[in-house]
Amino acid sequence: MSVDTEISPARQYSVLPKVSADGSVDGELLEVAMGPQHPSTHGVFRMDVVLDGETVVRLKPVFGYLHRNHEQIAETASYLGSMPYTDRLDYFCSLTNNWAYALTVEKLAGLQPPERAEYIRIITAELTRVVNHTCLAGFLLMDMGALGTPLMYAFREREKILDLFESLTGARMMCNYMRFGGCRVDLPAGWLEEARKVVADYPAFLDEFENLLNTNEILMARTQKVGVLSRELAINASITGPGLRASGVDYDIRKVDKYGIYDRFEFRVPLGDHGDVYDRYMVRVLEMRESLKILQKALTDIPEGPIMDPKAKIRGFRPKPGESYGRIEAPKGELGFYVISDGSPNPYRYHVRAPSFINLTILEDMCIGHTVADVVVILGSVDIVLGEVDR
């Protein structure tokens, strides 16, 4: 392995036109660097695309522009000190990030959150999933040229849920809400009624959204049979989340691990048949409906009680030496944390298994043979957030 550092990365990996022995150039390929500043890449993300005419023959994702070595920063901070930092991974879904980290450390230290805290976690996590999927559908449509309208509809609904987050945690997006062994603050007065109202109104919005979009001719033409991902490749390439289930693999960590108290809720796992962009869109829309079912039950059943495990220590928290890996079904896929403790107040090793980073592995496989306009749609359906990809 030798990297010639004199040559810029963009030059180094370019496919040059094939030159025959007689000096004639066979097939002119064009290399395009899409990004890092490109409205369709959802952040600072670059794709070095090699085009034959308008068809993609090669695509290499290039990222790291937002890399701040989150893992090393966490290794120099206390366990709790990196909780607010997890908000900045997938900044759309800070509450699920909090939960994944809290779950891992609870496994490591043997803490058990009380029942009310588990209910609050499920409520906030499912609200986060609804927010993420609604906005993703909006962004995906915007990538296809539906400028504004679906995204603004999505943002209008998102704002109602963000208001709930704000009144509960004090922040709209960077919530920093979960703690090892429970949650930071209890629900404010009247919060449950507000949440019930938002959840009760949501299906009407989804009906409107689906009526507008599901059978839209442009959406169908642009997404069906585009970016097909086979079942076998999806499993082998560690794809998780809606992208995996759109390829027909029944694997939802809420069902498999039953972390928290998910075994008390009845919900179905929507699966796709074709594994194309349309299926990924539909799986997300259907997942929102299942999330709303969970929310309705959780908001009725939530008991009174404490929200912190009495064994939990905020100060002087030093887990025994050892390691633990915890994972949850985040809106984008399996979000895992891997923590090694050496008995000191800060983790010896802290690793984030970021779903959108790993879901990018097969971006090239999905894009080859499609036009460059489809690349934008396929990337949109993978659902990446660069804060999590680059860490």
Add this chain to the structure above:
Amino acid sequence: MFVFDQIARRIQDAVPGVRVEIIPNDTPAAQLSLLISTEHALAVANFLKNDPNLQFDYASSVTGVDWLDAVIKAKTKVKRVVDGVEKEIEETTETRRPGYLEVVYHLYSMRLKHGPLIIRQRTANRSDQNHVTSLTPVWRGCEFQEREVYDLYGIILDGHPDLRRILMWDGFKHYPMRKDYVPPDDFEYEPTPHDDVLARAKEHYPK
């Protein structure tokens, strides 16, 4: 929960010559792991993936860990004759453990819905013998994650199809996740570095 002795024995039966060691974990998480010798790692991975009772078809997480040289202190009670009287004395023995780099894989089975099985590979040391075997030929999902391990830890994964830096830029010379990594003084972007920044940089890079 797996019976780790049994899995270790079955791996040894399936792959002759492999060294398998069970790494304990005393925390409530109780996730044990298997340390596999690197030269047989590919065969072991194939066995774990294809065995009908295990079927680990999904490599969830791949990551590196850096273990520095360490002195492990152990206290033992020894009987000694002191001033003609036999006494029990507590003696501290110090063993030097040379540092190594480690790659950790978390495997699950999507078909049988079990896991995690954690396997580890270790390098011989932290400087020149930093090679382990890449498992990307078995699980495609390791591709980017092994590139990240190479990028941040400087572990060379033999057999990886496209091993190059992924998060840091190509001109970068160091491995930032190593425990002894010192960030440079001049990392901040300066259009024309001068005075203080240059002086600090000079101190950092002696020549």
